[in-house]
Amino acid sequence: MRVVRTIADLRALLRTHREQGQRIGFVPTMGFLHEGHGALIRQSAARCDATVVSIFVNPDQFGPGEDLANYPRDLERDQGLCLETGANVLFIPEVSEIYPTGFQTHVEPGRLAEPLCGQFRPGHFRGVATVVAKLFHIVQPDLAFFGQKDYQQAVVIRRMVRDLNMPVDVVVVPTIREADGLALSSRNAYLKPEERTRALALSLGLLAAKAAFDAGERSTARLLELAQAPLQQVDDLQYLELVDAQTLEAHDGTVDRTVALCVAAYVGTTRLIDNVVLSPSPEGAGLNVSLSPQAS
Numbered sequence: 448m449r450v451v452r453t454i455a456d457l458r459a460l461l462r463t464h465r466e467q468g469q470r471i472g473f474v475p476t477m478g479f480l481h482e483g484h485g486a487l488i489r490q491s492a493a494r495c496d497a498t499v500v501s502i503f504v505n506p507d508q509f510g511p512g513e514d515l516a517n518y519p520r521d522l523e524r525d526q527g528l529c530l531e532t533g534a535n536v537l538f539i540p541e542v543s544e545i546y547p548t549g550f551q552t553h554v555e556p557g558r559l560a561e562p563l564c565g566q567f568r569p570g571h572f573r574g575v576a577t578v579v580a581k582l583f584h585i586v587q588p589d590l591a592f593f594g595q596k597d598y599q600q601a602v603v604i605r606r607m608v609r610d611l612n613m614p615v616d617v618v619v620v621p622t623i624r625e626a627d628g629l630a631l632s633s634r635n636a637y638l639k640p641e642e643r644t645r646a647l648a649l650s651l652g653l654l655a656a657k658a659a660f661d662a663g664e665r666s667t668a669r670l671l672e673l674a675q676a677p678l679q680q681v682d683d684l685q686y687l688e689l690v691d692a693q694t695l696e697a698h699d700g701t702v703d704r705t706v707a708l709c710v711a712a713y714v715g716t717t718r719l720i721d722n723v724v725l726s727p728s729p730e731g732a733g734l735n736v737s738l739s740p741q742a743s
């Protein structure tokens with residue numbers, strides 16, 4: 448595995464892969480890697496000839512007062528996980544490499560960036576879309592892998608790729624969870640033991656709603672009630688919403704299409720998000736089907 452820190456070096460290295468007709472897979476991350484990232488890297492390694500992983504804590508997607516300065520880092524461990532899961536190239540640029548002096552051009556996502564996390568993190572998805580667009584231009588991957596864990600992010604990126612005619616296929620990988628259900632997240636490292644117990648409220652509620660849905664429950668109100676029940680454990684519930692899986696518009700009444708049940712909450716000072724996708728038709732259950740390029 449090669450570790451590369453500049454855009455010029457990365458381009459030179461990837462040119463040789465491309466000249467050999469290799470299919471390039473790309474997994475953008477902010478580091479402090481865990482098995483959720485590992486699942487993305489493994490999928491890329493299985494489907495592509497060369498896998499590039501980037502580690503870049505993007506200042507442009509953090510708001511004032513968010514955890515940019517404290518974001519957990521462990522490059523040595525990250526390198527081990529990348530190697531173990533099949534990455535071929537690890538790209539670790541400095542902030543000045545990605546945002547040199549004078550930088551001023553952004554990608555502005557549309558309506559999809561407004562609900563859910565968009566209400567609480569103004570400018571977040573603009574920062575995400577911009578850095579992902581830049582990384583796509585730098586890496587020029589054939590396939591790019593994102594986690595369902597960040598559902599709105601995946602939807603925003605898919606839309607950007609379509610709207611701006613980027614020649615990359617976006618693959619969304621299901622959320623990897625701890626044995627007890629908690630979605631893996633780099634931010635779980637912030638949780639004190641007592642908070643870790645209470646953090647389970649997010650997945651407990653979502654998975655209870657999903658179990659009810661799988662058993663035939665189709666009432667939005669009832670599904671929200673089930674997901675809400677454990678959430679008195681959290682310190683600040685930002686949102687719990689059932690939305691159309693593609694438009695992210697609030698859905699009510701009977702669930703007659705693929706929807707996403709999404710939650711964001713603070714446990715202590717840690718902001719956690721999670722979601723489940725509920726699809727009345729079995730073939731719509733995977734995010735890749737519900738968000739296929741033909742879909743909208």
Ligand code: AMP
Nearest residue numbers: 476477478483593594596597622623631
């Ligand atoms: P991050 O480093 O948090 O920016 O995440 C990098 C990528 O890993 C994003 O596409 C995330 O959605 C994905 N990811 C993070 N946590 C998980 C998880 N538990 N399961 C699957 N993918 C994940």
